Amino acid sequence: MADMADKNPSIVVIGAGVAGLAAAKKLKEYGFNDVTVLEASEKVGGRVATATLGNACVDTGAQYIHGTSEKNPVYCLLKQSGLLNQFPEMGEEAFYSNKGHKVDANFARRAYEAGEGIIRYRGSNTGKSLGEHYAEKTQGMIDSVEDNDKKTRMQSVFALVGKDLLIDVGASDLHKISLDSWQYYINMGDSVNVPGLMFQLVDMLLEDFPKDRLLLKREVCKIKWDGSFSVAPLHDEPLPAHTESASEEKVRQYPVCVVCENGEEILADHVIVTLSLGCLKAQASSLFIPSLPTEKMEVIDKLCFGNIAKIFLEYEEAFWENNVGTISLIYEDDTPASVSTNKMQWLKNMQYFSVLRPKERFGNILIGWCPGKIADLVETMTDDELSTAITDHLKMFLGHSSIPQPKSILCTKWRSNKFMRGTYTFLPVGVDGQVMDTLAQPLVGSQHPDQDLQVLFAGEATMKSLYGTVQGALLSGHREADRLAAHYKKTLATTSATSLDKQV
């Protein structure tokens, strides 16, 4: 247990994404008063983010609640706020073939559901790839069909299911994804699309947090831990404890010193790091002094950080029917065995478009989705290149040449964003989700290893049961706040967050 004389430890949270904000909010609820959040960018929310397109506010990051049950704290919070009284209508699915005609939606939907049933299999310790499993199982179903034409149509829909999963995971190749990816996953129920609402969660997390303790444009470049740092009484700059000017008075010692790119130094008893896995991959080796333990570095290396692109296309007039919610493009020669991306044929992976509904709120906006390396590629393309290529592509599938160019276009750039470096974590073949527990392990100081929680880790990549989700990020923040509260034997002043956690 911590030194009980030290009731007001200084806690620094690095990152104002959902994990960081949830940790900060809960720490305040526990009664910790010296909590500072440092955020590198100029805005809060991290991967829960919005942008303006035309008159609409669109979600460039998360927009689905993965799990509409009381188990999901994100669902509960948005519901409490009255925002989810009515789910937005999803609309109908429309399927088109590369031969330029509509595909029978009933057939496509049934085949799609059959494919999903196979691909959503939750393997446990199989050591296999999702691609291997999916190719094998779908082949069994295809072989059982006699009609050759039906066989072809079926396998092309199965391929579509595989390509959609690449978007869910952010990966480039089904054969690189572990079949055991979801073995520890908590199923929180069906997903629901809540365009324009997710950012409200960020506002809710920020509600009672003191604005002067949330510091934006503070890119942390060093975390010095296992040290002894103090603030010199007559200087602004923190000085090491042994420096002469700090010698006379009893100067408070801190084990951690967080250094920002602008030269600012902030001393802390505890730091909660919520950087994305992508940022840890890029920076962990230089960020921490002393270095992270080898087993943590190995985990950061082994886990994959994927990418997706969301390309928002705004039109003067809708060229889709009013009731349409999604448009899926099917290549008739695709097979489930070959689901991977090829940069040379990047448009082949632009096969899923969703309509932002309702029209009264968003106007005429389609979102084109693409995964992995294709997303990395489209981030480097100009709006004109994207706009022309996607328009030709849609013309080919929808079979009418009158499809106009979008009047405006917005492509997300998560991979090139220095403070994200991708979208979400996934498990490659051969890596067990338990490694995320290693990533979540706090670092303790060498002086008092039993008492000294110095650097703690939160963020979606630290949650083997919910990685890649907003609720995973939220609960990881709560977990670390709880850890510090247990350390100081604090009990929660308010009950809401704890009771939500306990339901999980």
Ligand SMILES: Cc1cc2nc3c(=O)[nH]c(=O)nc-3n(C[C@H](O)[C@H](O)[C@H](O)COP(=O)(O)OP(=O)(O)OC[C@H]3O[C@@H](n4cnc5c(N)ncnc54)[C@H](O)[C@@H]3O)c2cc1C
């Ligand atoms: C395109 C996209 C779509 C998604 N769709 C969904 C969805 O529909 N449903 C769902 O549940 N989840 C979805 N997710 C995943 C979900 O958004 C994330 O899992 C979650 O928001 C991650 O939160 P976090 O706090 O762990 O990390 P982040 O949001 O990445 O927060 C980390 C913060 O740290 C900051 N930072 C980075 N480096 C530094 C530094 N050196 N110093 C200080 N600060 C730094 C970053 O700017 C960022 O604000 C999506 C994500 C993306 C990108």
